[in-house]
Amino acid sequence: MTGKLHSIETMGLVDGPGIRTVFFLQGCPLRCLYCHNPDSQSFKGEKTITTEEVVALASRYKSYYKASGGGVTFSGGEPLMQGEFVLEAFKALKAEGITTCVDTSGYGQMAYYQAIFQVTDHILLDIKHPREEMHKEITGLDMSGIRNFIQEVSKGFDGTVTIRHVMVPGYSDSSEIIEEILDIIEPIQKKVDKIDILPYHKAGTEKYSQLNIPYQLETVPAMNQDRAGIFEKEINEKLNARKKKTLSRIA
Numbered sequence: 001m002t003g004k005l006h007s008i009e010t011m012g013l014v015d016g017p018g019i020r021t022v023f024f025l026q027g028c029p030l031r032c033l034y035c036h037n038p039d040s041q042s043f044k045g046e047k048t049i050t051t052e053e054v055v056a057l058a059s060r061y062k063s064y065y066k067a068s069g070g071g072v073t074f075s076g077g078e079p080l081m082q083g084e085f086v087l088e089a090f091k092a093l094k095a096e097g098i099t100t101c102v103d104t105s106g107y108g109q110m111a112y113y114q115a116i117f118q119v120t121d122h123i124l125l126d127i128k129h130p131r132e133e134m135h136k137e138i139t140g141l142d143m144s145g146i147r148n149f150i151q152e153v154s155k156g157f158d159g160t161v162t163i164r165h166v167m168v169p170g171y172s173d174s175s176e177i178i179e180e181i182l183d184i185i186e187p188i189q190k191k192v193d194k195i196d197i198l199p200y201h202k203a204g205t206e207k208y209s210q211l212n213i214p215y216q217l218e219t220v221p222a223m224n225q226d227r228a229g230i231f232e233k234e235i236n237e238k239l240n241a242r243k244k245k246t247l248s249r250i251a
């Protein structure tokens with residue numbers, strides 16, 4: 001089975017637990033205003049990779065995964081747009097004893113979700129924005145995809161989920177938005193280990209001029225890292241308080 005590939009990173013440290021081999025798949029239905037890899041959005045990429053090649057490359061780093069609790073991450077683009085390929089590759093990786101993680105925005109081929117969840121250990125889930133109109137402005141799409149994905153995760157995924165949110169000044173840097181993100185993930189909050197607030201930054205925007213695409217956030221400043229850190233602390237405290245409240249209700 002063959003998938004469309006954008007690029008590969010070995011020894012990745014930021015896309016899931018431990019040391020990871022990260023396969024960035026080509027193609028994404030979203031058009032995030034701040035996307036750092038606009039060249040990964042098109043579904044017309046030429047590079048391909050087979051499930052056998054994924055397993056062969058990933059297997060070279062087994063000792064690192066073992067020592068660090070790492071494994072393989074499929075990122076993108078949007079990996080779940082190549083549902084059958086992700087499913088087959090994850091099955092093969094699991095057969096080799098390698099743990100799997102998918103980095104998604106929740107906009108994929110729904111028919112494969114439940115089967116993929118059976119062979120996935122960890123999900124990195126991007127919440128672009130919790131408000132319908134802002135989500136549309138930032139990504140070009142409404143929120144039906146992310147809402148469906150969260151429902152599907154709540155029904156059939158037994159692993160852990162890390163939520164990620166790129167915080168853009170003027171778009172989502174407020175305590176109200178923090179609460180609204182928590183509302184959106186409420187159906188899966190017990191599976192969520194933590195929420196990462198990623199401060200919006202301007203690195204990589206030169207790709208837009210290279211590709212001749214206008215960069216619409218030109219006038220928006222980078223997010224202050226310390227402020228993002230304060231929001232990250234706040235959202236994780238609130239998440240834990242919500243989890244505790246649910247547990248005490250059950251007890």
Ligand code: SF4
Nearest residue numbers: 028030031032035077
């Ligand atoms: S979901 Fe990711 S790859 Fe797709 S447009 Fe947004 S930032 Fe880029």
